[in-house]
Amino acid sequence: MAYAYRSHPWRSCPEAEGRALRHPVLIAGGGPVGLTTALELAAYGIPSVVFEDGDRVSEGSRGLCWAKRSLEILDRHGVAKRLIDKGYTWNTGRLFHGEQEIYHFVLQEQGSHKFPAFVNVQQYYAEEFLVEAVERQPLIDLRWRSKVVDVRPGPDGVVLEVETPHGRYSAEGDWLVAADGTRSAARRALGLDFQGDTYEDCFLIADVKVHASLPKADRRFWFHPSFHAGDTALCHKQADDQWRVDFQLGPEVDREAEKAPEKVIARVRKMLGDHPVSVEWASIYTFQGRRLERFRHGRVLFAGDSAHQVSPFGARGGNSGIQDAENLAWKLAFVIQGKALEDLLDSYDVERGQAAAENIRLTGRSTRFLTPKSPAERIFRDAVLHLAEKHLFARGLVNSGRLSVPTVHEGSPLNTETDFEGGVLPGEPCPNLLMEHGYLLDRLPRDFVGLAFGPAPDLPFPVIAMPMQAASAFAAAPGTFYLLRPDQHVVARWQDPDLKEILAAHARALGG
Amino acid sequence: MALVTTPNLRDPDGFYEALMELHEGLSPEESAALNARLVLLLANHIGDEAVLEEAFRAARRPALVQHSP
Missing domain, CATH: 3.40.30.120 (Glutaredoxin)
Structure with missing residues (x-):
């Protein structure tokens, strides 16, 4: 069963009727990061307006693996339980070399945890649940089919140019949170560049339904898979009894031909068995490890993919965006309410810049392991895989993605260091005992x-x-x-x- | 602990011979793969990042005498 999209109509608003308003916070982008920011702000009593280009939640599974910290954050909006009820919870990753399982890792020890290490839910469900939480929240004005096309920052506020099916209007706010994704209009309007690396290798990603009863399985990752000529393959189970598959294709591929359902189905049948397969969504992507140099530009604050992009192995994209939202919201709320000076927002740039640097560094290392850049890199990568079959030490070198854990904001200007050994570190989130x-x-x-x-x-x-x-x-x-x-x-x-x-x-x- | 670069092998000729025998009959690719596995095994055995970095530097230093091609 394919996901039933609900189309959200454009509704008129004061600005569209020629009435000028001044909002405390404008949010560009109604994806997981924009919606979480709005919900977090509302929890502090701060109203916001969210501008979303589309009329529905996103297409394809995209951000799939929701990490424990994201669940802890979303739990305060009633969303975590829904993700868990809908999704596929997993705790084990299995690594294969050819057909041989070389080892598996367990993410969270048994114990009285409120949340699992990861739950797999297609991003459109996460957005659906967030939208429902937003609709229950009177402080949030979510405007569908409202595309931010220009941003004019001023010394004490921001003016947005918003395009709707019924023409354009301007919206004024004291602050803008730009959560408008990898192709951020806000980033473009401010003339800001992404800095970092893009990689050549193309990956096929697809949501598929296999019409057979397959055993449940946690994350499975193959190096040199026997069923695929490329270097790597990855398979996750997700909601609605679907599978998310990922095949490394190499640097030069015919993108359209690779996305064709027949071709995807042929690949999936070699991976998961000779069963009837239907393709729900397929896309080709390349790795990126890029970020804005600074996430705060006066009254404009960048969060999520508009601020940083990483390769997906490790689930560090969506999960770091949710943490951006949480980090930003309380600071913005305290500044707006006069409980803190504006300078507090600079610590958002410091702390989440630190997180982005960490995520880019770690995903860059994974990328290097998955896609060796030179004959020498390939020789060492394959030597690690060879040794990992027998030797424990080499398993620690196998890198199929280092899975998202919250960044410890060590050295943050907000921390106070004391003489204290062990325990929970300054800058670390409190454990959910x-x-x-x-x-x-x-x-x-x-x-x-x-x-x-x-x-x-x-x-x-x-x-x-x-x-x-x-x-x-x-x-x-x-x-x-x-x-x-x-x-x-x-x-x-x-x-x-x-x-x-x-x-x-x-x-x-x-x-x- | 610093990288030991003074003689440390009890039987240098014997060691060298064993290393050559290890590579006997291998293609250049197979030898390169074997060397990589050897480096990884020995690096883990040493386990001391400072020693390994010193070894990296010593290994990377260009040769003083260039042999003719």
């Missing part, structure tokens, strides 16, 4: 919050009394205190703080 009254993250407010293992001083933000049973994850002793930001990342921790130290760290985390 199961405690007596439920999961810890479910208890965190949309504010700075203290976690106190013992008595705590009176503070201008909430404090949660932590049971000593939770001490080991935090390397805590009686008296230990953690300060968390509104996005659940650790700011600082102390074994025995005084009020002044906590207040100073709080002030620093607000941008000084």
Whole structure:
């Protein structure tokens, strides 16, 4: 069964009727990053207008593997459970060399986790669930068939030129979040360039339905697959009993011919068996490892694919975009509400720039392993695969993508370093421990919050009394205190703080 | 620990002979693949990034004497 798209009509708005309004936040792009930004802002009480070019959610599975941290973020909008109910949860990756399984890795140890390491759900479902959450949220005005065609930034605001089926209008806002994807109109309007690498090798990606009962399977990755002449192949199970397949084709291919259903079906039947196959979606892509140098340009903030692009092996595209949204929203909200100075937004550029650099570095290394650039690289890559059959050390060198984990914002200007060994690091998200009254993250407010293992001083933000049973994850002793930001990342921790130290760290985390 | 570049093999001639025998009958491609596996095995055995970097530098240094083509 193919996905049933719902077409969302264009609706008139004050600007289209000649009435000028000034919005606190405009968001270009109604994909996962734009919608998550709007929901996060609304959770802090900030209204926004989202401009989406299309009239429906996106085509093809695209962002497929939703990582634990994304689920934790989306859970606060009621979206995580829907993703899990709809999707295929997996925890194991299997690596093959030819027909031989050389090893498998397990992502998350057994335990009382609220969320799995990954759930596979086609991006159109993620967007559908986000749209439904947005429709329940009166602070968000989601405008379909509204294409941002120009951006005019000013010193204290932004004017957008919006194209609709009923003509153009201008929309004014104090801030613009540009979440308008790889071909960002905002990026073009500001004359900003992507910097980094693009790679030659073409990959075929497709969503297919196999009309046979196949055993369930977690992530499977092949080097030198016996069923495909290319270097690598990847197969994931996804929602609606579909499979997402990925075949490395090489540098020069006839893109149209490769996307033809007969050709895709022939490849899939060699991979998954001689069964009837139907193709839901097929596309050809190449790897990119590119980013904007800076994500903040005055009143314009870039998030997701408009700011950075990585190769898909590792699921670091969509998941890092969701983290961008979370990182940006509280800072923007605090600035708008006068709780922090504008400079706080520079830390968005520092922290998410750090994440993009990390994602580009790690996906670049994976790309190098998947697509060797020289005879020498190929010799070493194949030597690693050969050794990995027998030797544990070589398995650590096999790189089929390093799967997304949240970036630890080590060295962030918002952190305060203290003399503290182990536990959760400054810049790291708080672990979602199961405690007596439920999961810890479910208890965190949309504010700075203290976690106190013992008595705590009176503070201008909430404090949660932590049971000593939770001490080991935090390397805590009686008296230990953690300060968390509104996005659940650790700011600082102390074994025995005084009020002044906590207040100073709080002030620093607000941008000084 | 620094890279050992002073004599460290008990039987240099014996070692050299064994290494040559390892490559006997191999095509240039097979020899290159074998060398790659050897480098990876030995690198993991050494396990010390500083020593490996020193070895990389020593190996990459151009030869002082260029032999005629």
